[in-house]
Amino acid sequence: MRGDWDNLHTVMMLVRTGSLNAAAEALGVSYTTVSRRIAAAEDSFGTQLFERTQTGYVATEAGLEAARYATEMELTEAALRRNLDGRDNELRGRFTITAPELLLHHHMAPVVEKFLQHHPRIDLNVRASNDLLDLGRRQADLAIRISSNPGDDLVGRRLVEQETASFARSDLVEAMTRDPSAPVHWLGFDFWTSTPRNTRPEYTDQRILLRYNDMIALLGAVRAGLGVARMPIFVGNAYPELVRAPILPPQPYTDILVLTHRDLKDAAKVRAFKDVLIPHFREIQSQFVTGEI
Incomplete structure (x- = not known):
């Protein structure tokens, strides 16, 4: 069979x-x-x-x-x-979470460490993915996602609000500040058809230098000093060599959500993980927004 x-x-x-x-x-x-x-x-x-x-x-x-x-x-x-x-009220056995790679890299390790310290009998599996895995088919039990439309069968809440801004290497930002008329090279994504809107009017010479299909690759180019890029505040703030570029003011961005299938919302492992996850992100909210909007 x-x-x-x-x-x-x-x-x-x-x-x-x-x-x-x-x-x-x-x-x-x-x-x-x-x-x-x-x-x-x-x-x-x-x-x-x-x-x-x-x-x-x-x-x-x-x-x-x-x-x-x-x-x-x-x-x-x-x-x-x-x-x-x-219906499971036991804090043991397999439990799978998924989250964007950059969020895992910079902010999830303390959550995972504390969760495992409190619940050592849980077999935690972490999947780094920007895709909304099918929680209905149990590809994951809990998902952390940047999304405005999670799906009808999923329930959850906002984990943290966030903003985007422009970032570049510090030496490039110093040059941009000294001479706004100098050419500005944007590093964007392959779906970009033009430079970002709402840039400051004094920066009149802007063009897209490179397009990428991956945030990690784009980050490497920004850190190498090839140009300026728009990215979530928490990403730019994670790299000491990057500073905010004055060309683009901070803008609201899609919230980060914590989601699960409605059938699992009361499961013990889901509730236990949220008990660690939500307070942690409440404490680090300032790393996702500028406070200027």
Whole structure:
């Protein structure tokens, strides 16, 4: 029975991800195991679930139907686990949280340390991700996210409000302050089509020098002195070589939320983690805002 579910689950993941390699990575197995499970599922159901083409596996109508049923089974199992875990009053066992990498790097270590000191029987797993993992499918039990639309099945609260501002290396900021007419090189993201709005009018010569698809890479360029970038206050404040650049006044930014699935909101591990998390961020609120707005 377990093997049948493994095979059907593999069919679902191949449909969901679109390739053998991606499905293998999602399942934590080799691509040959994925191929073997697909063949076993086809043998079991007596029908072809995927066409083998030069570009990869393409789901047939039967394959899509099998994936739909597997998804329903997955959601039903996840709902049962959430329901049972929501009744769990024991502070032990596996517990998974997820948060943006930069927030984990700069502010979450004290929370994790204190939580584990208080609850040593909990097997804490931390996933660094900027994506809103599927809490309904138990990819995580609790998520810390920068979001204005967390989803209908999730409940939570604002953890901390935050602002953004422009930052650059201190020597570059000194030069900008001395001569606002000098060219200003912005480091932005690949979706930028123009320089930021609401910059100070005395900085008349602005252009985008580089675009990035990743905040870590952009940070490296800012710290190397390649230009000025807009970023959350807590990120800029974390690096001693960076200072606020006067070109862009602080602006409100999306709140940081702590979220969980509504079925888990009263679970003991969720409540225990929040009991450590929320007071910590209340104490460090000043690192996320300037107090100037």
